[in-house]
Amino acid sequence: MAGPFTSVYTFYRNGFKAMTVGRTLWKIIVIKLIIMFAVLKLFFFPNYLKTNFQTDEQRADHVLEQLSRPAVPNH
Template sequence: MSKNNFFSKVFHLYYDGFRSMTLGKTLWAIILIKLFIIFVVLKLFFFPDFLKTHADGNEPEYVAKQLLEDVEH
């Protein structure tokens, strides 16, 4: 069996399965909306870029300084 034939069969299997879905399409839409909310909206509002606001362009030096301070204490 050639690789092209195998991938073609796999593609058609999933294509036919998703095409014939009714409830599944709605569930996939809900899943994608939830993932969008989790990764985009929460990132924007609850996880600010701490390093950019505190390092002033010298991120490697800032991280090294913070790590060394933690080791000394």
């Protein structure tokens, strides 16, 4: 008699094997995640504060600097 882990494994394996539309959908999901994390996140969306400052203190100091600038009046 199969153990619980084997049953779960078999359940998922058979499920994936029996997929029809799901195969295409999984391909889209994988391609999408690769584009998002390996391209967009890596090259275009670095975390600005983590990339440009080493410590939390420096990050806080930078944000406070931004918050401490007065408004430029429009004339």
